[in-house]
Amino acid sequence: MRRLFGSMTTQERRDHIFAALLNLPAIGLICALILYPVGISLWISLHRYNLRRPEVFDFIGLGNYIEVLSGRDFWHSLQITLYFTAMSVFLVILIALGIALLFNQDIRGRGLLRSLLLVPWAVPGVVNGLMWLGLFGKYGAFDTMLRDLVALTNALLGLEIDYLGMASPVIALNAAITAHVWRSVPFAGIVFLAALQAIPSEQYDAAQVDGASDWNGFRFITLPWLLQPIMVVAIFETMNSFRAFDLIFTLTGGGPGDSTYVIAWQTYKEAFARLDFGRANAYSYLITLITMGLSIFYIRLLHRRGEVQG
Amino acid sequence: MQRRTFLKTSALTTLGLAAGCAPAQPPGVIFKGWAYEPDLVRQNVDRFVQQTGIPVAYQSVSGNYHDKMVALFVSRTPLDCCYVRDDDFAEWVEAGWLRPYDDIPDIDINIDEDDIFPYNLESMTYQGRRYGLPYYTDISIWVYNHDMLQAAGFDRSPTTLDELTEQAVKVKEAGLRAPDGLPLDYPITLNFRQSPTGFNTWWALNFASEVELFDDEFNPIFPDDKDQRAERILQWLVDGINKHRIIDPNSLTANSSLRYSIGAGRQAYGLIDKYDLEWINNRRNSAVVQAHLKKRGVPQDEQSYAKVLRMAPVPSLEPGLRGTLGWTRMYSLAAQCRPDKVAEAWRLMNFLGYKDADGDYYTARHWFKLRGLGFAFKSLLDDPDIIAQTQLWGDVDLIKEQANYARARTNIMAPWFSDFTLYYQPEIQKVLLGQQSPREGLGRINKRCRELKREWS
Numbered sequence: 001m002r003r004l005f006g007s008m009t010t011q012e013r014r015d016h017i018f019a020a021l022l023n024l025p026a027i028g029l030i031c032a033l034i035l036y037p038v039g040i041s042l043w044i045s046l047h048r049y050n051l052r053r054p055e056v057f058d059f060i061g062l063g064n065y066i067e068v069l070s071g072r073d074f075w076h077s078l079q080i081t082l083y084f085t086a087m088s089v090f091l092v093i094l095i096a097l098g099i100a101l102l103f104n105q106d107i108r109g110r111g112l113l114r115s116l117l118l119v120p121w122a123v124p125g126v127v128n129g130l131m132w133l134g135l136f137g138k139y140g141a142f143d144t145m146l147r148d149l150v151a152l153t154n155a156l157l158g159l160e161i162d163y164l165g166m167a168s169p170v171i172a173l174n175a176a177i178t179a180h181v182w183r184s185v186p187f188a189g190i191v192f193l194a195a196l197q198a199i200p201s202e203q204y205d206a207a208q209v210d211g212a213s214d215w216n217g218f219r220f221i222t223l224p225w226l227l228q229p230i231m232v233v234a235i236f237e238t239m240n241s242f243r244a245f246d247l248i249f250t251l252t253g254g255g256p257g258d259s260t261y262v263i264a265w266q267t268y269k270e271a272f273a274r275l276d277f278g279r280a281n282a283y284s285y286l287i288t289l290i291t292m293g294l295s296i297f298y299i300r301l302l303h304r305r306g307e308v309q310g
Numbered sequence: 311m312q313r314r315t316f317l318k319t320s321a322l323t324t325l326g327l328a329a330g331c332a333p334a335q336p337p338g339v340i341f342k343g344w345a346y347e348p349d350l351v352r353q354n355v356d357r358f359v360q361q362t363g364i365p366v367a368y369q370s371v372s373g374n375y376h377d378k379m380v381a382l383f384v385s386r387t388p389l390d391c392c393y394v395r396d397d398d399f400a401e402w403v404e405a406g407w408l409r410p411y412d413d414i415p416d417i418d419i420n421i422d423e424d425d426i427f428p429y430n431l432e433s434m435t436y437q438g439r440r441y442g443l444p445y446y447t448d449i450s451i452w453v454y455n456h457d458m459l460q461a462a463g464f465d466r467s468p469t470t471l472d473e474l475t476e477q478a479v480k481v482k483e484a485g486l487r488a489p490d491g492l493p494l495d496y497p498i499t500l501n502f503r504q505s506p507t508g509f510n511t512w513w514a515l516n517f518a519s520e521v522e523l524f525d526d527e528f529n530p531i532f533p534d535d536k537d538q539r540a541e542r543i544l545q546w547l548v549d550g551i552n553k554h555r556i557i558d559p560n561s562l563t564a565n566s567s568l569r570y571s572i573g574a575g576r577q578a579y580g581l582i583d584k585y586d587l588e589w590i591n592n593r594r595n596s597a598v599v600q601a602h603l604k605k606r607g608v609p610q611d612e613q614s615y616a617k618v619l620r621m622a623p624v625p626s627l628e629p630g631l632r633g634t635l636g637w638t639r640m641y642s643l644a645a646q647c648r649p650d651k652v653a654e655a656w657r658l659m660n661f662l663g664y665k666d667a668d669g670d671y672y673t674a675r676h677w678f679k680l681r682g683l684g685f686a687f688k689s690l691l692d693d694p695d696i697i698a699q700t701q702l703w704g705d706v707d708l709i710k711e712q713a714n715y716a717r718a719r720t721n722i723m724a725p726w727f728s729d730f731t732l733y734y735q736p737e738i739q740k741v742l743l744g745q746q747s748p749r750e751g752l753g754r755i756n757k758r759c760r761e762l763k764r765e766w767s
Contacts, residue, residue: 051384052405052725138560139492162552167559167743253504256562257740272377273506273732275401 045281052275064282074286076258077266084177084262085241091181092237093230096188101222103189104196114193121186129250132179136166136251146171169259172252176260179247184240188233195229196222231302235295242291263287338365339655342382343393343445344375350680354662354673361667364654376506383407383646390647390655393445396433396638396722397507397731403436404725409645410439414656421664429718430686433638436723442640443663446677448684449709449716450514450635451584452624456617457602458486458494458578467579467622471519471546474498474579474625478556481578488575489601496558497578498550501568502742503561504735506728510635511581512738515543517633517717518624524720530759533752539627544741544748552744562739572619573598581624584709588682590619591703615702623712636716638686688713726762733758 008016045065048058068074103114123131135142143165150163166172199222207217245264252260254269267287271280343351348370355368371378376398382389383405394402402408412419419440423431426444434442454467459477462484468474478497486494500511516523521539525531532540550557558564558577569586571577573596582590592614593599602618624634641663647655666672674685678696682703690696691710700706721727734755741751 051380052401054384054405138558138564164559164743166563167561169743172563252563255504255736255739256743257745258736261736269732272374272380274729275380275405 041281041284044277045285047278049278050274050276060278064278065286068279068282068286073261073266074263074283077261077263078290080173080259080261081242081263084173084180084244085238087174087177088180088184088241089234089237091177092184092188093233095181096185096192096233097226097230099185099189100192100196103193117186117189119186120183123183125183125246126250128179128183129247132175132182132247133166133251136171136175138165142175166252167256169256172256173260176244176247176251179251180241180244183247184237188237191229191233192226195226199225227302231298234298234302238294238298239291242287338367339390339651339658340388341366341368341391341655341658342371342379342389343368345370345372347681350677354676355658357666357672358658358661361661362657364657366658379407383644386646388646388648389644390651391641391643391659394442394640394642395507396640396718397727399433399442399640399642400436400723400725401728402642403441407645408441408642409647410436410441411443411643411656411659412440414652417653417656425688426686427636427688427713427716429636429716430638433718433722434640442638442642443659444674444686445639445641445663446585446674446683447636447638447686448583448585449637449712450510450581450624451587451621451709451712453572453580453582453587453590453619453621455572455575455578455598456620457598458497458575461486462578467620468625469623469629471543471625471627475546475550475554475556478550478579479554482556486578489597490574492576494576494578497556498580499558499564499568499571499577500547500561500581501564502739503563504739506731509731509735509738510583510637513719514581514624514635515547515626516540517635518631519543519626519628520631520633522720524759528721528724528759528763530721530756532756533749537627540752541748542627544738544751547742548744548748551742562742569595575601583684584621584704584712585682585684587619587621588615588703591615591617617703621705621708623708632711632715634712634716636713636718638718684713721759724763724766726766729762730759733762 046059046061046063048056048060048063050056099117103110103117107113120128134140137143147163147165150161153159154161164171166175203221204217207221212220242262243264244262245268248254248260248262248265249268254261254265263283264287267280267283270276270283274280341355348368351370352368355366358364359366375393376395379392379398379402381387383402394408399408421440421443427447430444430447434440434444452467458481459465459467462477462481464477464480468477481497482494488494502509502511516539519539521532521543522535523530523532523540547557551559551561564571567586568577568580568582569590572580572582573590575598590596591599593603593610593616594614596619599616599618602616603613608616623632626633641659643652643655643659661667662673664671671685671687671690674687674690675693675696677683678685678690679699691706691713697706700709719727721730724730737746737751737755740746741748746754
């Protein structure tokens with residue numbers, strides 16, 4: 001205690017204790033709402049626990065993890081999720097960057113366009129899924145366009161490609177990615193836009209004086225300034241893609257076959273369809289570990305490069 | 311303010327808030343169900359309250375009913391009586407969330423079980439104990455667009471699957487269009503979207519051909535069942551999608567009920583729940599019926615129904631077979647039903663799922679009258695009012711026949727039914743997409759069933 005409070009006066013010590021007491025409710029709430037569920041979830045993942053037989057709660061150590069990792073379902077859904085995530089992160093960054101660069105220009109109606117950019121972000125996941133189901137489902141706008149495109153290709157090249165619409169595993173998975181990207185772009189766009197506005201204009205002026213082209217201006221000024229926001233967006237979007245569930249629920253229902261069985265969907269099925277909470281919690285921890293690993297990878301890749309001097 | 315006073319006041323406020331947040335239990339029987347027509351449910355409940363004086367706290371559960379109910383059961387939220395789907399029934403009983411009604415003390419259980427269709431009774435019984443009384447129930451029926459078939463030169467729906475292929479190919483070649491002008495690309499759309507309560511089509515087609523998928527001990531007997539019928543039915547579906555192109559591939563992902571597509575005239579044949587027959591033959595909902603009546607010059611306010619979308623026995627591998635799928639939605643007592651409410655909850659369940667104080671199947675009749683919902687009671691099919699109403703849009707004799715032949719899914723009472731559902735649906739879809747042969751798909755499902763059976767034994 002003496003070391004903790006050092007040479008404080010009695011009044012100062014009282015103030016510190018009082019401050020700590022005032023913080024206790026908040027700390028208690030954090031423990032109750034975050035630490036307890038995280039801890040109990042880990043504990044359950046180490047047990048055989050199916051709600052259909054709630055009386056059985058046997059400690060099996062890493063049994064659930066071994067079972068999950070040795071089954072086909074996990075690796076299949078991980079494969080789908082990695083494709084889903086890679087495509088989503090890439091497209092979100094690319095499209096959001098383009099939009100941010102455009103909206104950073106002095107164009108007419110910029111304020112209105114920036115507000116409209118936020119609209120997809122405000123759409124709930126389930127509504128987003130249903131909306132894209134309308135677009136990709138039978139007689140939907142995209143369905144009709146794709147159908148006509150396939151028909152045209154067949155006619156021009158003498159091919160006989162069958163158009164299956166959302167019954168095609170390729171179209172279903174990529175439709176899910178499209179819907180996910182559409183909803184995720186606004187957040188990334190706003191982050192990039194904020195970062196672009198923080199770049200000192202003197203740097204561009206100096207580059208112009210030195211005769212740098214627009215491309216070189218982007219490459220040597222804009223991009224280094226954006227590396228840290230890109231890292232933030234990449235981490236956020238990776239976690240977001242790994243958690244994609246509501247979209248799959250409404251858009252594809254996991255089908256056709258098991259072509260859209262992303263890992264969050266698989267976790268949901270373990271938890272709520274099989275009621276196997278032991279395995280479902282093991283899935284959740286595996287997702288956490290994977291996203292954590294990917295985040296570390298991003299940070300190592302981009303963090304140092306993103307340190308620029310203003 | 312003094313520090314001590316501040317801390318004391320904070321503590322008291324927190325305690326006060328905690329006490330205020332403690333859930334107050336509503337008076338009367340707590341009754342929950344999924345959010346289908348809650349106002350009509352409330353009407354039935356009000357009548358019960360009027361007749362018995364027992365208060366009821368009815369709450370409709372919106373969203374995913376299964377998942378929300380699981381949360382309520384696990385958290386021991388006060389609940390006396392609830393809706394149960396036959397798909398979830400075995401799972402919920404096995405988990406100890408429902409209680410049977412055949413052992414309630416001091417209650418005279420007087421249910422005329424002979425008046426309940428066998429598939430309903432079977433679906434509400436687990437290991438010999440009675441758990442449920444029917445909310446509504448129905449059978450899967452085959453429907454066809456009579457006007458389209460006539461335009462293609464046919465006067466009746468096919469009875470066998472081979473005949474159906476021939477007819478559908480000709481219907482497709484006839485270049486027919488829906489009332490909104492869209493071409494009829496595929497005469498048949500079925501529902502093969504993955505869903506915990508889905509794939510009724512697969513079961514109905516199998517039962518129509520009298521396929522036994524499981525034995526009495528829930529052992530799978532496909533793909534080597536009698537004459538390999540399960541395999542042949544799947545092959546018919548695969549050919550319909552990929553070879554003859556008479557079945558819409560969207561059958562695998564279509565989200566909405568087929569009644570919209572049938573009512574809009576975008577398909578000539580389909581398999582639906584019988585209660586949708588009323589909906590699709592009502593000109594308010596159906597462009598097909600509207601176009602039909604308009605063509606005949608029938609004024610809007612003169613006639614609401616026309617039997618253009620007709621029911622027929624589900625086509626089978628051989629002629630003369632009549633089977634189909636029947637399913638049940640029921641009322642059950644929750645295991646957490648409060649001891650002092652069990653008798654009252656039973657009376658509510660008895661009223662809603664059986665007879666009112668006047669001895670009438672009041673709620674079953676009410677649901678049928680207002681929404682065309684099916685019922686589990688044989689005698690109601692002889693009721694003159696019900697016959698008169700059904701004849702406006704359906705065929706009472708055929709409904710009676712099909713209801714008598716209907717069967718519940720053969721392994722629905724297995725505690726691993728929901729695990730089976732998770733596995734077989736994507737496997738069947740892979741077969742339909744041509745990613746594996748029917749034999750391979752059925753073989754994999756068979757293997758998984760045996761594993762599940764071992765796991766749960």
